[in-house]
Amino acid sequence: MIPQLLAQLFKKPFTNKHPRKYIPSSSTTFFKDVQNGKETMNPPVKTPERFRGKIVYEKEKCIGCRLCLKVCPSQAIVFKEEEKKIKIYLARCTFCAQCNDICPVHCLQMSDEFLLADTEKYSPRLTVE
Amino acid sequence: MTTISRTTYQIPIGPIHPALKEPVNFTFEIDGEKIINVDIRLGHVHRSIEWAGTKRNFIQVLYLAERICGICSYCHPMSLALAVERTAHIDVPERAEYLRVVHSELERIASHILWVGVAAHEIGFDSVLFLTWQVREMVLDLIEYLTGNRITKGITMIGGVRRDLTAEMVPRILETLQQLKKQVQRLHRVMLDDSTIQMRCRNCGVLTKEDALKLCAVGPTARASGVRKDVRLDQPYFAFGDLDFEYTTPDVLTGEVHGDVYDRIIVRLLEIQQSIDLIEQSLDRLPAGDIVAESKLPALLASLKKVTGEGIGRMEAPRGEVFHYVRLTAAESPYCWKVRAPTYNNILPWIPMLLGQQIADIPIIAASIDPCMSCTNRVTLVEDNQPSLVDRETLHQLSLEKTRRLRL
Numbered sequence: 001m002i003p004q005l006l007a008q009l010f011k012k013p014f015t016n017k018h019p020r021k022y023i024p025s026s027s028t029t030f031f032k033d034v035q036n037g038k039e040t041m042n043p044p045v046k047t048p049e050r051f052r053g054k055i056v057y058e059k060e061k062c063i064g065c066r067l068c069l070k071v072c073p074s075q076a077i078v079f080k081e082e083e084k085k086i087k088i089y090l091a092r093c094t095f096c097a098q099c100n101d102i103c104p105v106h107c108l109q110m111s112d113e114f115l116l117a118d119t120e121k122y123s124p125r126l127t128v129e
Numbered sequence: 130m131t132t133i134s135r136t137t138y139q140i141p142i143g144p145i146h147p148a149l150k151e152p153v154n155f156t157f158e159i160d161g162e163k164i165i166n167v168d169i170r171l172g173h174v175h176r177s178i179e180w181a182g183t184k185r186n187f188i189q190v191l192y193l194a195e196r197i198c199g200i201c202s203y204c205h206p207m208s209l210a211l212a213v214e215r216t217a218h219i220d221v222p223e224r225a226e227y228l229r230v231v232h233s234e235l236e237r238i239a240s241h242i243l244w245v246g247v248a249a250h251e252i253g254f255d256s257v258l259f260l261t262w263q264v265r266e267m268v269l270d271l272i273e274y275l276t277g278n279r280i281t282k283g284i285t286m287i288g289g290v291r292r293d294l295t296a297e298m299v300p301r302i303l304e305t306l307q308q309l310k311k312q313v314q315r316l317h318r319v320m321l322d323d324s325t326i327q328m329r330c331r332n333c334g335v336l337t338k339e340d341a342l343k344l345c346a347v348g349p350t351a352r353a354s355g356v357r358k359d360v361r362l363d364q365p366y367f368a369f370g371d372l373d374f375e376y377t378t379p380d381v382l383t384g385e386v387h388g389d390v391y392d393r394i395i396v397r398l399l400e401i402q403q404s405i406d407l408i409e410q411s412l413d414r415l416p417a418g419d420i421v422a423e424s425k426l427p428a429l430l431a432s433l434k435k436v437t438g439e440g441i442g443r444m445e446a447p448r449g450e451v452f453h454y455v456r457l458t459a460a461e462s463p464y465c466w467k468v469r470a471p472t473y474n475n476i477l478p479w480i481p482m483l484l485g486q487q488i489a490d491i492p493i494i495a496a497s498i499d500p501c502m503s504c505t506n507r508v509t510l511v512e513d514n515q516p517s518l519v520d521r522e523t524l525h526q527l528s529l530e531k532t533r534r535l536r537l
Binding site for chain 1: 185186188189191192193256257260263273274275276277278281283291292319426427430
């Protein structure tokens with residue numbers, strides 16, 4: 001145990017320093033700078049193949065069968081009557097991918113996107129339609 | 130002659146206390162340093178999950194069951210699925226049975242390694258806590274690789290599992306298991322050869338075999354007291370009937386049973402090795418075939434809508450036997466759903482464990498049964514602040530009062 005603890009002092013930390021090694025003085029300006037290409041962000045750890053992230057919805061394929069509404073455990077999906085299409089609120093989504101499994105035309109897929117923090121739960125970034 | 134008056138005093142610990150990870154309230158009667166009486170109160174994290182379950186269809190309930198507990202996020206939905214399968218007479222394909230074993234043992238490894246770390250932390254070995262975290266990370270990475278997520282696996286489906294294990298995944302699993310074996314050997318050395326851990330845990334929090342049987346202790350807590358009790362062997366479910374393994378009691382390693390905290394550490398460490406072995410065995414024997422009985426989910430929901438009856442699902446969760454009861458009345462959602470988590474049985478054994486011990490031993494003894502309060506809290510008293518314990522005298526008094534009211 002002790003040799004390992006001593007060796008640990010000289011090793012690189014296991015933690016991935018995402019998005020940056022040290023906290024920037026202002027995170028808002030930091031992310032703005034990243035967007036403008038002035039700063040670089042440490043990339044997050046790569047997600048595995050079967051990871052369940054933000055849902056991708058292919059609207060044209062959807063036939064409006066409402067089966068996904070039936071199985072969604074958190075009732076994150078609403079049906080738009082006039083369009084016969086669905087709308088998914090990711091703030092409620094539990095990322096179980098049950099809607100992907102039941103969809104008869106496979107218009108729903110899980111992507112690897114997981115950085116979904118937002119200050120507004122109905123923001124366009126958190127709604128899929 | 131002077132008389133010495135012996136006085137005891139009470140120490141409340143919890144519901145919110147740094148030594149206890151989850152809310153539970155102990156009231157200790159203390160004489161000096163010695164505990165002479167314990168009163169335990171539960172009911173601080175009741176969430177009405179069972180009621181919410183009766184408002185959802187069977188696929189939705191699986192995800193609700195997954196959220197009963199974060200660490201047992203596989204055994205709760207799975208025993209619910211077992212209960213529903215038994216009621217609806219669904220035959221699970223053989224491949225799914227073996228895959229269910231793999232996932233259930235992975236959950237056990239993750240849970241036990243976490244427990245070893247927490248136990249070490251409770252007696253002041255924080256470097257061991259971080260060592261176990263390093264080992265647990267390997268298991269979680271493997272779980273993520275197999276199911277897609279680390280904790281809420283979402284792998285359960287009524288009649289099978291949701292995701293298959295392909296041939297190219299097997300080498301990585303075996304490789305991780307090999308590394309894990311080495312790391313667990315190291316954990317063995319760190320935990321069991323250390324004289325401080327022995328001094329703190331030997332003969333501390335003893336639960337005798339008689340008490341364990343009388344108080345219906347389950348899981349590693351019961352096995353550490355020498356009770357040969359394991360649902361996987363007593364009433365084999367999944368593919369456990371085909372696999373080769375034995376009851377894990379501390380005498381396998383040391384030749385004697387003390388029933389103390391040290392024995393509970395031994396049992397859990399041995400069970401990690403046993404689980405690694407079980408995963409290897411089931412990967413060896415993994416048959417080809419379907420992974421789910423009914424792959425069309427609308428058809429599954431429609432068939433469950435016609436079922437009437439009741440059934441139970443039992444599983445050996447990492448902490449002991451978990452028990453789910455469902456009643457189906459040809460409706461979209463279950464008419465009744467009842468959960469009995471393993472910690473519920475292990476609450477009463479706390480009392481003989483804690484009696485006669487010192488105050489400083491409370492955290493490690495409380496942690497030694499691996500309590501999970503979120504799993505356990507299934508009933509709560511609605512009339513708060515008023516303890517509604519009704520003893521015989523009060524009942525008699527109530528009865529007299531009623532007679533008096535009738536006379537008027």
